[in-house]
Amino acid sequence: MKHRVDVLISEADVKARVAALAKEIEQSYGEGEEVLLVGLLRGSVVFLSDLARALNMSAEFDFMTVSSYGSSMHSSRDVKIIKDLDEDIQGRNLLIVEDIIDTGNTLSKVVQVLNTRDPKSIKLCTLLDKPSRREVEVPVDFIGFTIPDEFVVGYGIDWAQKYRNLPHVGIVVPLE
Ligand code: PRP
Ligand code: MN
Numbered sequence: 001m002k003h004r005v006d007v008l009i010s011e012a013d014v015k016a017r018v019a020a021l022a023k024e025i026e027q028s029y030g031e032g033e034e035v036l037l038v039g040l041l042r043g044s045v046v047f048l049s050d051l052a053r054a055l056n057m058s059a060e061f062d063f064m065t066v067s068s069y070g071s072s073m074h075s076s077r078d079v080k081i082i083k084d085l086d087e088d089i090q091g092r093n094l095l096i097v098e099d100i101i102d103t104g105n106t107l108s109k110v111v112q113v114l115n116t117r118d119p120k121s122i123k124l125c126t127l128l129d130k131p132s133r134r135e136v137e138v139p140v141d142f143i144g145f146t147i148p149d150e151f152v153v154g155y156g157i158d159w160a161q162k163y164r165n166l167p168h169v170g171i172v173v174p175l176e
């Protein structure tokens, strides 16, 4: 498909929002509390790495891969764990970091699974939220930007694996 990618959220705006989110997140935990950042591969990687460096508190990393979209444009609703966390999360503060919440199927399944392992707390943080697409309610604690139902890429978000490395959030505009 012939297309161009326009800027939806500039690199500077993303950076400023990430810094503000980091402050909100720090303030939501008590003095001396530690957090385990849980990134869902692969989309969360760019946001997680910037957010982690903006956080002024102890933050470890762990990652999991769940299947939902793959290369398709549609959520399968049947979400499976492809790669589990490496860490034992019992008694730990988890902050699940996502690039985007669309239907909510991915996060709701992940939260359901992780809750069975008796963590101390689970909070959710997403850079982008598309509430108009929600099929399952998920309690999101920290949201970078609420966006309309647009075809976004960049800052970790792919279109058939492309555009994850854009430093801004772009919008795909079909041509012809
Ligand atoms: C995308 C995105 C979220 C999920 C959101 O991941 O990164 O993880 O879909 O969709 P949902 O709220 O409808 O479940 P994808 O499955 O494309 O994998 P990726 O992170 O490797 O791109
Ligand atoms: Mn993802």
Ligand code: MG
Residues within 6 Å of the ligand: 043, 069, 070, 157, 158
């Ligand atoms: Mg994807």
